[in-house]
Amino acid sequence: MERYESLVIGLGAMGAATVYQLAKAGVKVAGIDRHHPPHTFGSSHGDTRITRLSVGEGAQYVPIVRNSHRIWRELEALSGEALFEQSGLLVLTSWEGFDPGDASDFTLRTLGLAQTYGIEHEVLDAKQIRQRFPQFAQVADNAIGYYEPEGGFVRPERCIDVQLKLAEQHGATLYKGETVTDIRSDAHGVTVTTDQRMLQADKLVVSAGNWAGGLLGSPFDRLLSVYRQQLFWFELEPGAELEGVSPTYILTHGQDETHYGFPALPGEGSLKIATAQYHTVSTPETLDRSVSAAQEREMYEQQVQGRIAGVTAKVIKSAVCAYTVTPDHHFIIDEHPTLQHTLVVSPCSGHGFKHSAALGEAFAQWCIYGKSELDLSSFSLKRFEGQ
Ligand SMILES: Cc1cc2nc3c(=O)[nH]c(=O)nc-3n(C[C@H](O)[C@H](O)[C@H](O)COP(=O)(O)OP(=O)(O)OC[C@H]3O[C@@H](n4cnc5c(N)ncnc54)[C@H](O)[C@@H]3O)c2cc1C
Numbered sequence: 203m204e205r206y207e208s209l210v211i212g213l214g215a216m217g218a219a220t221v222y223q224l225a226k227a228g229v230k231v232a233g234i235d236r237h238h239p240p241h242t243f244g245s246s247h248g249d250t251r252i253t254r255l256s257v258g259e260g261a262q263y264v265p266i267v268r269n270s271h272r273i274w275r276e277l278e279a280l281s282g283e284a285l286f287e288q289s290g291l292l293v294l295t296s297w298e299g300f301d302p303g304d305a306s307d308f309t310l311r312t313l314g315l316a317q318t319y320g321i322e323h324e325v326l327d328a329k330q331i332r333q334r335f336p337q338f339a340q341v342a343d344n345a346i347g348y349y350e351p352e353g354g355f356v357r358p359e360r361c362i363d364v365q366l367k368l369a370e371q372h373g374a375t376l377y378k379g380e381t382v383t384d385i386r387s388d389a390h391g392v393t394v395t396t397d398q399r400m401l402q403a404d405k406l407v408v409s410a411g412n413w414a415g416g417l418l419g420s421p422f423d424r425l426l427s428v429y430r431q432q433l434f435w436f437e438l439e440p441g442a443e444l445e446g447v448s449p450t451y452i453l454t455h456g457q458d459e460t461h462y463g464f465p466a467l468p469g470e471g472s473l474k475i476a477t478a479q480y481h482t483v484s485t486p487e488t489l490d491r492s493v494s495a496a497q498e499r500e501m502y503e504q505q506v507q508g509r510i511a512g513v514t515a516k517v518i519k520s521a522v523c524a525y526t527v528t529p530d531h532h533f534i535i536d537e538h539p540t541l542q543h544t545l546v547v548s549p550c551s552g553h554g555f556k557h558s559a560a561l562g563e564a565f566a567q568w569c570i571y572g573k574s575e576l577d578l579s580s581f582s583l584k585r586f587e588g589q
Contacts, residue, residue, distance in 0.1 A: 206232045206375075208569040209394055209403040211382050211417070213239045213366060214246045215358065215555050216409035216548040219273075219562020220569075222365035225372035227566055232403075233374060234396060236381040236413070239366065240359035243486070244411045246555065247359060248433045248521050250464045250474060252450055253556035254291045254353035256316035256323065258308050260532065262580045264319050269560030269576065274356060277559070281364040284357065289465045291353025294331060294338065295454040296345035296509075308454055313348045324349045337448050337473070339511045355450050355464055358555055365562070382410075382417065387542040405569040408538070409548040412486040412526050418538070418546060425534065425586055426549045427527050430484045432493050434501050435472040435519040442466075442512030448473065453509065461505045472518050477505060478552055484524060493520040525552035529589060535561070535581035545569075 210221045213235040221233040237243050253270070257263035274286035295309040304310065316323045326347035331338050334349075370376060377396065384395040385406065392406040408418065415423035438444060444466035452462045463475040484490075498517040506513055526549040528534055533554065538544040545568055547561065548554065554561075564574035 203400050203402055204232070205402040206230050207403065208405045208407065209234065209392065209401060210407045210409065211394065212408065212410040212413070212548065213362070213376065213378070214244045214409065214411050214548075215362060215558035216550075216561060216565070217407070218362040218365040218369070219558045220407050220409060220565040221374050221376070222369040222372075223563045223566035224569060225369040225374035227570060229566070229570060231369075231374050232377060232401060233366075233369070234377045234380055234382055234394070234401075236379070238378045240362040242521070245524055245526065245550075246362060248474075248523055249357065249359070250355040251358050251555035252291070252353070252452070252462060253286065253356050254293075254312070254350055255321045256312045256319065256348070256350055258293070258312035258315065259553055261315060261318070263557060264315065266557040266560045266576060269563065270557055271352070273559035273563065274361070277361070277364050277368070280368060283360050283364050285361050285364065286356045287354045288352055289354040290449045291350045292331075292335060292347055292449040292451040293350075294341065294345060294347040294451065296328070296338075296341040297454070297456045297459070298342055298344070299457065300342070300344055300346075302344070302346065308452065308460065309346055309348050316348065316350065322351055335447065335449060337444055337510050337512050340508060349449070353450060356555065361559070385417075385541060385544070387544060389542070392541065392543050404543060406541075406544045407565050407569065408544060408546045411548055412524050414526065414546065414549050416486070421539070421583070421586065421589075422534075422546065422549075425528055425589065428484045428486060428489070429480055429525045429527055430482065430489055431476065431478060431523050431525055431552070432497060432501065433474060433476045433521040433523060434493075434498060434517050435470070435474045436502070436506060436513045437516040437518050438466060438471050438473065439512050439514050444473065444512050455509060463510070473510065473513050475501070475506060475510070477501070478525065480527065486524070489522065489524055491522045493522060527551045529586065533581040534583060535578045536583040539583065
C-alpha cells in the first residue's frame with residue numbers, strides 16, 4: 203500500500219490549491235478526485251468567479267482574500283496564464299424602498315468593511331453610477347454604489363488546472379477518475395480506500411465539495427445542504443459598447459433580491475449574469491444539470507429586463523452549478539470530530555472560490571505544522587454544537 207505524508211480528497215478549488223501548496227513545500231502528497239478536474243460536476247466551473255477585498259459576508263474573510271490575491275499573481279507569473287482580472291468591482295443597491303440606514307444592506311456592509319480595513323474604494327451616487335457604467339443607466343434615483351478598483355474576477359477552471367499542473371511538477375501524485383469510498387484513522391495515520399486502491403498518510407485534507415456530506419456522514423450530512431444554481435450568458439445588443447466599461451458587479455434590487463454579473467469580455471458578445479437560490483435542496487446525484495427555455499425567460503424578465511441596459515433576452519450559453527451551504531452560510535474548516543489527523547474543509551456556501559488559493563496555503567501549513575498562520579477559528583464546527 204502506497205504511503206504519503208499528506209493526502210487530499212477532492213481536487214476542485216480547495217483541493218487543487220492544497221495539493222499545490224503541499225507539493226511546493228516538498229511534502230510527499232497525493233490528491234484523489236472522482237472526476238478529471240477542472241470539470242463541470244462540482245462547484246468550480248462557469249468561467250468566472252467574483253473576487254473582492256471588502257468581503258461583505260464578514261470581516262473574518264478579509265485577510266484570506268488578501269492572501270489569495272497575492273497567490274493568484276504568483277501563479278500567473280509561474281504559469282503565464284491570466285487568472286485574476288482586476289476589472290473593478292461595483293456593489294450597488296438600487297430600489298425604491300432602499301433605506302440608507304439599513305445596516306443589513308449588502309452594499310452598506312461592504313462599504314463599512316472597506317472603511318474599517320482601509321480598502322481603496324469610491325462611493326457613487328445614482329448620477330455617477332449612470333455616467334460611469336452605461337449598463338446601469340436605469341438605476342433608481344436613491345441608488346448607492348461601492349466601487350473597488352482591486353476587485354474583479356478569477357478564472358476558476360484555469361486556476362485549478364494551473365495549480366494541479368504545478369503540483370505535479372513539484373512531484374505530487376494525482377489519482378483522477380477515482381472515487382474515495384472509505385476513510386479510517388488510528389494513532390499512526392489515515393487509510394483511504396478508493397474504488398481502485400488503498401492509500402495511507404500521516405495527514406488528510408477532505409475537500410469534497412457537494413459530496414462532503416455523503417462521504418463524511420454525521421455531522422456533515424446534517425449541516426450541509428446542496429443548492430442548484432443557474433448561470434446565464436445573455437447576448438449583447440448590436441452596438442452595445444460594454445466591453446471595457448462593464449465591471450464585475452453585485453446588484454441588490456429589492457428586499458432579498460440580488461443578482462451578480464461579470465464584464466463583457468472581448469470576443470464573447472455577452473454578459474454572464476446569475477442569482478443564488480436557497481429554497482430547493484438537491485444532491486450531487488440528483489442535480490438537474492439542464493436549463494430550460496422557461497428558466498431562461500424567467501431570469502431575463504425578473505433580473506435583467508429594465509435593470510441592465512445593452513443586453514438582449516437571448517441566452518447564448520447556460521450552466522448549472524451547485525452551492526454547498528452551512529446553516530449560517532459561513533465556511534466549515536475544522537478537524538474531523540472522530541477521524542484523527544483529518545481536516546475537513548470547503549463547503550463554502552457559494553462564496554469560497556476567491557479564498558481558495560489562500561486556504562490551500564493554510565491547509566498545507568496545517569498538514570506540515572499542525573496549525574495555520576491565518577486565524578480560521580471562526581469556521582470551526584463548535585458553533586453548530588447541538589444542531
Ligand atoms: C454558480 C456558482 C457561483 C459562484 N460564484 C462565486 C463567486 O463569484 N465568488 C466566489 O468566491 N465563490 C463563488 N462560488 C463558490 C465557489 O465556486 C465554491 O465555494 C468553490 O468552487 C468550492 O470549491 P470546492 O473545492 O469546495 O468544491 P469543488 O470544486 O466542487 O471540488 C470538490 C471535488 O471533490 C471531488 N470529490 C467529491 N467526492 C469525492 C470522492 N468521494 N472521491 C474523490 N473525489 C471526490 C469532486 O469531483 C470535486 O472535484 C460560486 C459557486 C457556484 C456554484
